[in-house]
Amino acid sequence: xxxxxxxxxxxxxxxxxxxxxxxxxxxxxxxxxxxxxxxxxxxxxxxxxxxxxxxxxxxxxxxxxxxxxxxxxxxxxxxxxxxxxxxxxxxxxxxxxxxxxxxxxxxxxxxxxxxxxxxxxxxxxxxxxxxxxxxxxxxxxxxxxxxxxxxxxxxxxxxxxxxxxxxxxxxxxxxxxxxxxxxxxxxxxxxxxxxxxxxxxxxxxxxxxxxxxxxxxxxxxxxxxxxxxxxxxxxxxxxxxxxxxxxxxxxxxxxxxxxxxxxxxxxxxxxxxxxxxxxxxxxxxxxxxxxxxxxxxxxxxxxxxxxxxxxxxxxxxxxxxxxxxxxxxxxxxxxxxxxxxxxxxxxxxxxxxxxxxxxxxxxxxxxxxxxxxxxxxxxxxxxxxxxxxxxxxxxxxxxxxxxxxxxxxxxxxxxxxxxxxxxxxxxxxxxxxxxxxxxxxxxxxxxxxxxxxxxxxxxxxxxxxxxxxxxxxxxxxxxxxxxxxxxxxxxxxxxxxxxxxxxxxxxxxxxxxxxxxxxxxxxxxxxxxxxxxxxxxxxxxxxxxxxxxxxxxxxxxxxxxxxxxxxxxxxxxxxxxxxxxxxxxxxxxxxxxxxxxxxxxxxxxxxxxxxxxxxxxxxxxxxxxxxxxxxxxxxxxxxxxxxxxxxxxxxxxxxxxxxxxxxxxxxxxxxxxxxxxxxxxxxxxxxxxxxxxxxxxxxxxxxxxxxxxxxxxxxxxxxxxxxxxxxxxxxxxxxxxxxxxxxxxxxxxxxxxxxxxxxxxxxxxxxxxxxxxxxxxxxxxxxxxxxxxxxxxxxxxxxxxxxxxxxxxxxxxxxxxxxxxxxxxxxxxxxxxxxxxxxxxxxxxxxxxxxxxxxxxxxxxxxxxxxxxxxxxxxxxxxxxxxxxxxxxxxxxxxxxxxxxxxxxxxxxxxxxxxxxxxxxxxxxxxxxxxxxxxxxxxxxxxxxxxxxxxxxxxxxxxx
Numbered sequence: 001x002x003x004x005x006x007x008x009x010x011x012x013x014x015x016x017x018x019x020x021x022x023x024x025x026x027x028x029x030x031x032x033x034x035x036x037x038x039x040x041x042x043x044x045x046x047x048x049x050x051x052x053x054x055x056x057x058x059x060x061x062x063x064x065x066x067x068x069x070x071x072x073x074x075x076x077x078x079x080x081x082x083x084x085x086x087x088x089x090x091x092x093x094x095x096x097x098x099x100x101x102x103x104x105x106x107x108x109x110x111x112x113x114x115x116x117x118x119x120x121x122x123x124x125x126x127x128x129x130x131x132x133x134x135x136x137x138x139x140x141x142x143x144x145x146x147x148x149x150x151x152x153x154x155x156x157x158x159x160x161x162x163x164x165x166x167x168x169x170x171x172x173x174x175x176x177x178x179x180x181x182x183x184x185x186x187x188x189x190x191x192x193x194x195x196x197x198x199x200x201x202x203x204x205x206x207x208x209x210x211x212x213x214x215x216x217x218x219x220x221x222x223x224x225x226x227x228x229x230x231x232x233x234x235x236x237x238x239x240x241x242x243x244x245x246x247x248x249x250x251x252x253x254x255x256x257x258x259x260x261x262x263x264x265x266x267x268x269x270x271x272x273x274x275x276x277x278x279x280x281x282x283x284x285x286x287x288x289x290x291x292x293x294x295x296x297x298x299x300x301x302x303x304x305x306x307x308x309x310x311x312x313x314x315x316x317x318x319x320x321x322x323x324x325x326x327x328x329x330x331x332x333x334x335x336x337x338x339x340x341x342x343x344x345x346x347x348x349x350x351x352x353x354x355x356x357x358x359x360x361x362x363x364x365x366x367x368x369x370x371x372x373x374x375x376x377x378x379x380x381x382x383x384x385x386x387x388x389x390x391x392x393x394x395x396x397x398x399x400x401x402x403x404x405x406x407x408x409x410x411x412x413x414x415x416x417x418x419x420x421x422x423x424x425x426x427x428x429x430x431x432x433x434x435x436x437x438x439x440x441x442x443x444x445x446x447x448x449x450x451x452x453x454x455x456x457x458x459x460x461x462x463x464x465x466x467x468x469x470x471x472x473x474x475x476x477x478x479x480x481x482x483x484x485x486x487x488x489x490x491x492x493x494x495x496x497x498x499x500x501x502x503x504x505x506x507x508x509x510x511x512x513x514x515x516x517x518x519x520x521x522x523x524x525x526x527x528x529x530x531x532x533x534x535x536x537x538x539x540x541x542x543x544x545x546x547x548x549x550x551x552x553x554x555x556x557x558x559x560x561x562x563x564x565x566x567x568x569x570x571x572x573x574x575x576x577x578x579x580x581x582x583x584x585x586x587x588x589x590x591x592x593x594x595x596x597x598x599x600x601x602x603x604x605x606x607x608x609x610x611x612x613x614x615x616x617x618x619x620x621x622x623x624x625x626x627x628x629x630x631x632x633x634x635x636x637x638x639x640x641x642x643x644x645x646x647x648x649x650x651x652x653x654x655x656x657x658x659x660x661x662x663x664x665x666x667x668x669x670x671x672x673x674x675x676x677x678x679x680x681x682x683x684x685x686x687x688x689x690x691x692x693x694x695x696x697x698x699x700x701x702x703x704x705x706x707x708x709x710x711x712x713x714x715x716x717x718x719x720x721x722x723x724x725x726x727x728x729x730x731x732x733x734x735x736x737x738x739x740x741x742x743x744x745x746x747x748x749x750x751x752x753x754x755x756x757x758x759x760x761x762x763x764x765x766x767x768x769x770x771x772x773x774x775x776x777x778x779x780x781x782x783x784x785x786x787x788x789x790x791x792x793x794x795x796x797x798x799x800x801x802x803x804x805x806x807x808x809x810x811x812x813x814x815x816x817x818x819x820x821x822x823x824x825x826x827x828x829x830x831x832x833x834x835x836x837x838x839x840x841x842x843x844x845x846x847x848x849x850x851x852x853x854x855x856x857x858x859x860x861x862x863x864x865x866x867x868x869x870x871x872x873x874x875x876x877x878x879x880x881x882x883x884x885x886x887x888x889x890x891x892x893x894x895x896x897x898x899x900x901x902x903x904x905x906x907x908x909x910x911x912x913x914x915x916x917x918x919x920x921x922x923x924x925x926x927x928x929x930x931x932x933x934x935x936x937x938x939x940x941x942x943x944x945x946x947x948x949x950x951x952x953x954x955x956x957x958x959x960x
Contacts, residue, residue, distance in 0.1 A: 028280060031092070032067040033099025035060050035080060039872055044082060044103060045924050046959065050243055052077040052089065053414075053453070057243030058278075069281040072413045087111075105869060109823055110683070110765035116215035116235045118644065118655060119224055119593060119606055125685050125763050128655050128675035129221075130775050130819075132157070135213040140960070141868050141878050143915035143930045145254070145953050146270075147211050148202040151234070153862060153880060155773070155821040155835035156218050160855075160942045163429040164256070164268065164296050165400050166201040166438070171218035171232040172779065173815050173839050175855040176891065177431040177942060180698050181231040181753075183221070187238050187420065188456075188591075189445050192228075193464045194614055195585035195622070197698035204424030204443040205236060207290040207402050209248045209274040209960070212239045219777060220693030220757045223657040223673035226610065226638050230693040230755055241276035241284035241408055246959055248274040254953030256297060257936060268294030268953075272402075281410065288404035296398040296429060297946035299390050301327035305895035305904075306335075308382040313903055322539050323382030325895060327944055330435070331476030332387030336491050339380045342499055346374055353499065360507045367520045368510070376528055377502040379535065385480050385490060386543070392553040393479075393562070394472040395437045400426035411450075420447045431944050433892040434474060436581075440467030455594040462587040470566045470579040474708070478565035478577030479558065483551045490546050498542035505530055569621040571707045584617040585699070602645070609639030614699055624705035624720055632703055636663045636696070653677040663696045665717060666752050683765040695753040697785055701806040711789060711804040716750035726792065726803065734789040734802070735849065745790055751783040751808045771833075773821040781813035786850055787892065813852050814842040829867050836861035851899060853890040855942065857908075860884040874919040883910035889943040904943045911937060926957040 035044045043064030050057035051072055060066040070076070074093050081087045085103040110125050112135065117127040124133060132154040134147065144150035151169055152159035160168045160177050168179040178198035184191050186206055192199050214236050221229035252270040272290035304316025308323025318324045318332075325332050345353045357370035368376075406420040425442040429435060447460035484490045509530040513523035551558040568578030591610035614634040616623045623631050638661035646653050657673040675689035697716060705720065706713045714720050721727050727747065736743035761775035785806050792801040817840060823833035841854040866878030886908040894904045915930030933939060936950040 028069045028071055029095045030067060030069050030097065031078065031095060031099070032065070032097045033101060035064045035066065035101045035103060037085075037872075038102035038104045042921065045921055047080055047082045047103065048243060050079050050081075051413075052079050057240070059243075059245055070413065071281070105829065105872060109769070109771040109825055110763075114215055116217055116233065118642065119608070120595065120604065120644075125683060125765060126653060126677050126679060127763075128653065128677050128687055129689050129691065130156075130218050130759065130761055130773075130777075132216040132218070133213060134216070136211070136960075137868070139208075139211070140917070140926075141866055141876065141915075143878050143880055143913040143932065145252070145930065145932060145951060146202070147208050147214065148205075149932070151214065151216065153864075153882070154216060156817075156819045156837040156839075156860075157216065158856065158860065158884075160945065161297075161948060162431045162942075162945050164294050164398050165203055165292065165426065166428045166430050168198070168201070169216075169232075169234055170856075171216075172777065172817060173841065173854050173856040174231060174781075174852070175942070176853065177893075177945070179231075180228060181695055183225055183229040183233040185225075185233065185235045186422065186445065187236070187447070188449075188458055189447055189460045189462065190587065190589070191443075191445060191462065192587075193443055193583075193585075194462055194587040195464050195466070195583035195616070195618065195699065197700055200424075200430070200438070200441070200443065201428070203400055203426050203428060203441070204402070204422060204445065206238045206422075207272050207274065207288045207404055209250060209272050209290070210238045210286065210288045210404060212237045212244075219759065219779075220673075220691040220755050222661075222669075222671040222693035223659050223691060224608075224640055224642065226640075226659060226661050226671075227636065227663070227669075227694060227696045227752075230695040230753060238404075238406075239274075239276070239286070241286040241406065242278050242281070242410070244286075245276045245278055245284075248957075248959040250955055250957040250960065252953055252955035254951060256294065256949070256951050258297065258938070258947055258949035266295035268292065268398075270955075283410075284408045286404075286406050286408075288402065290400075290402040292398070292400040292426075294398045296396040297948050298396060299328040299394075299429075299435065299944060299946040301940070301944065301947070302329060303327050305898045306382070306384065307895065307897040307901075307903075308335075308384075313898070318386070322543075323384050325384055326387065327895075328390040328435070329387040330390065330393055330473040331480045332384045333473065334477055334480070334486050335382050335384045336486075337380065337382050338495055338498060339374075339378045341491065342378050342495055343374060346370065353496075356499075356503060360503060363507060364510055364514070367514070368524065372524075373503065373506060376524065377506045377531060378499060383491070383494060385486060386547060386550065388476045388479070388553060390435060390472060393437075393475045394429055394435055395427055395439050396429070398426070398428050400424065400428070415450070415452045417450045418448070420449070421445070429472075429946075431891075431893055431942070434471040435893075435944065436469060436471050438466070438469045441465070441469055442467055453595075454598060455592070457592045459590050461589070464583055464585050466581055466583040468566070469581055471570065471581065472579075474570060474577065475562060475565050475579035478568075478572065478579050479551060479561045481577045482561040482565060483549070484546070494542045494546040497545040498538050501538045501541060502531055502534075505534060569619070582619045582621050584619070586615045586617070588613045588615070604644040606642040606644075607640070610637065612636040616699060616703060622700070622706055623703045624715060624723075634664060634699065634702070636661065638662065648678075651679050653679070661694070661696075663752075665702060666696060669694045669696075669752060669754070685763050687759075687761045687763070689757075689759045689761075691757040691759070693755045693757070695785075697750065697752065697806060701785060711802040714803050714805050716785075716806040716808075718750070721747060721805075724792075724803070726790065726805075730793055731803075732791045732793075734791055737791040737800075742791070745788070748808060748810065750806070753785055753808075754782045756780045756782075769825045771821075771823040774819065776816075776818040778816040779814065781815070783808040784813050784850075784852065785809075786853075789896075809847075809850050809852075811843075811847055811850060813847065815854070816840060816842055828871065829869050830865075831867065832865045834861065834863040849900070851890045855887070855889050855891070857885040857887040857906075874921065875916070876919070877916045878914065880913040881910065882913070884908060891943060893944045906940060906942060909937055909939050911935070911939060924959045926955075926960050928955045928957070929953075930955075 035047045047060040049066045058068045077091045112124040112133045114124045117131050139147050142150040180198050184199040216234050218232045221233045250272050257265045270292040274288045276286035278284035303313045304324050306323045306325035311321045345351045403423045408418045423444045427439045443464045445462050449458040506527045510523045510527040513526040565579045570578050572578035589612045593608035596605040616631040640659035642657040644655045655675045659671040662668040671692045673691045677687045679685050703715045704713050732742035757779050759777040763773045788807045790803045817838050819837035821835035837860050839856050862882040864880045868876045888902050889904045889906050898904050911933040913932045917928040919926045932951040939948045
């Protein structure tokens with residue numbers, strides 16, 4: 001059932017839109033003229049013309065001419081801006097139709113205006129906290145194939161690529177594939193998938209043609225942005241159709257090259273179109289469509305992460321380790337110990353094995369006992385089923401369709417209303433506890449908003465539909481089970497075949513030794529030697545017997561079994577395993593912000609707030625249900641106050657913020673922030689700040705109730721522990737249970753994560769040519785959410801209940817780091833720059849067995865050199881070198897032993913990116929040729945993710 005408050009609020013906004021359409025009628029005034037390049041005298045197309053302080057705007061045409069209609073009163077100031085040129089302003093006291101404007105080519109640093117840091121416009125040099133900005137100028141100069149990829153080139157930012165279109169952004173440590181600690185907003189809308197609980201890359205977001213800019217705040221930002229802005233926030237802002245009009249289009253194609261794959265080179269195709277139009281400077285609309293298709297990067301790490309039977313990551317293979325579990329091999333996670341299983345059978349006197357052992361002992365004159373025979377013949381060896389390569393079970397046919405549209409109406413010059421919708425559909429791959437094939441996944445975001453420079457009121461909804469998505473590893477296990485059930489057929493066939501051969505050889509060898517005159521001890525030694533020498537033959541015969549008739553990829557039988565498992569919901573039923581996950585969860589949000597600067601003059605004061613509701617809907621497959629059999633609704637609300645004041649002749653800017661948030665399942669959270677920025681010598685700024693952030697456990701961590709082949713995944717809320725009796729009776733940690741000395745686990749309160757962050761920074765523009773940005777920070781992480789695996793004994797000692805539950809750490813997790821960025825404007829439009837960042841987990845040694853999952857290299861750096869307009873020829877180029885240190889990746893995808901021993905190293909790598917472009921002004925067309933990782937180094941950014949090589953592309957863009 002849709003949220004009543006949201007529906008009522010949406011109705012109010014729509015009513016205001018209609019009502020305001022017949023008000024504020026004023027007389028239009030026309031302003032027009034022409035724009036030229038001052039150095040060459042050529043007409044300039046595509047120059048943005050806007051009224052300062054207002055929302056009216058247009059773009060010059062092929063002849064450099066522009067025409068702008070406005071109802072704003074005089075005097076007013078026109079602002080003329082274009083990438084690579086100095087912005088010009090012209091103040092008018094009356095209407096003019098013959099303005100002649102000349103723009104000067106330049107490379108100006110540190111002139112960006114940002115909003116994200118304080119929710120008001122301010123110079124990036126005077127931002128109270130660290131902030132990075134990617135605008136159209138930086139995007140055109142970037143060699144990255146998309147703006148989302150270009151985020152990874154910013155200072156202190158790291159990426160985790162699970163596929164071509166699914167990449168997670170992170171800052172300052174604790175990276176993850178589905179990053180829930182970095183908030184991502186598209187035009188103010190939280191674009192996390194409400195059920196998956198993390199942003200699905202840019203599958204559902206702003207198309208590149210419609211992107212105005214991206215602002216990224218590393219570190220805690222909850223004081224203004226609420227829950228989940230713990231490690232940072234990414235704000236993506238689209239183009240206003242009043243200011244960016246006309247038709248834009250781009251065609252991009254290229255190749256993905258990875259020589260480790262069977263198919264070394266595959267293609268990708270990306271087409272997008274944008275159209276925007278304004279009428280009488282009162283009504284405007286825009287439409288966007290984009291489609292991408294590719295054969296995706298593949299994950300093919302075959303290292304053995306079982307660490308079973310004495311093998312290591314380096315030497316374990318399916319050929320030499322019967323307990324093999326390849327990183328990107330699936331279905332081989334299903335494991336059993338041959339000796340433990342057969343010893344359990346032998347303990348039953350009526351079993352065939354027990355009778356066989358007794359018969360052999362009798363034949364050997366009872367010189368050995370049945371237990372001794374079993375111990376000599378059967379090794380203490382883990383055995384796993386034969387798995388399937390990832391390419392056999394995951395859909396690499398990546399596709400992504402984006403549709404976006406908006407209707408804007410100017411109620412008056414500084415008051416605008418709009419309705420906006422975005423829809424994304426596609427297929428991609430994501431890494432969580434499994435490798436998930438998000439097939440025909442789709443999500444929509446729909447918004448109604450009224451805004452001015454002083455306030456906004458916004459209502460929106462995010463609606464996720466999982467489509468035909470499924471878990472690749474579970475699919476592989478399900479195919480195996482559909483063909484031959486593990487516990488009732490496959491393992492019994494393997495174990496009985498092995499035991500039959502080994503026990504027979506033992507009896508023959510032992511008996512022959514006795515007949516040759518050897519003592520019983522010598523006979524036992526001879527039998528063991530024979531068994532050790534023949535073990536490879538036993539395992540081969542046992543696996544061959546169990547594998548008889550195995551389903552092979554590409555056969556109709558394999559495909560039929562796969563489709564059956566794909567179409568059955570996780571975890572399945574009595575008829576078989578299911579791999580499909582169903583999620584139709586919706587998010588509804590209402591929010592507002594108001595700036596009192598016109599009413600209160602002694603300081604700048606902002607207030608804001610929001611109400612949010614999640615409507616969980618997995619069709620009762622993923623989430624717990626209440627006593628009435630319904631999935632839950634989760635309500636949250638919050639509000640904030642910010643006060644900013646400039647003192648000391650406006651050299652010192654002081655800012656204080658505080659926010660309160662309440663989730664129905666947790667206590668209220670206060671998030672304060674204090675900052676000071678001191679400006680001296682006009683362009684030098686020192687900032688200091690204390691920030692806090694928090695993350696409410698996501699919906700799955702609260703309510704998941706899912707039985708998987710490995711464990712029962714259970715949310716951390718107390719009622720779920722009560723429902724399954726975990727608060728009563730013996731419940732042990734898995735580690736202590738396996739070690740043979742079970743330790744009772746005591747639950748503590750499940751709490752939201754909190755962070756306290758301290759930062760000192762310096763940003764300066766020296767001689768209009770050198771831009772320096774440096775900071776150092778310290779973070780204290782409290783109540784960090786981790787996973788605890790628990791064992792609850794049952795009547796069958798060999799088959800206890802296994803639960804995996806999110807818990808809050810008792811230890812404070814501490815980290816610190818620093819970063820430095822330098823950009824220099826050289827003569828003749830050349831630029832050079834670079835950045836370096838350092839991040840470290842301070843108290844890793846004191847955290848014990850708790851997995852903090854820091855997942856971040858200590859050192860990352862990049863160097864770039866380029867020119868945005870070589871000798872005014874409209875040619876541009878850029879070269880970028882990036883390097884990062886090796887580090888340990890911990891996650892639920894990593895094998896438990898590998899996690900515990902911190903062996904999951906991501907190797908260091910360096911990549912070289914480059915691009916060259918040519919702009920044709922009269923045709924308003926740009927041709928761009930670029931390459932990422934052009935040296936074709938093999939790059940893996942996190943454990944189990946695909947191996948990426950070089951990516952080459954060429955694009956043709958019109959009116960960019």
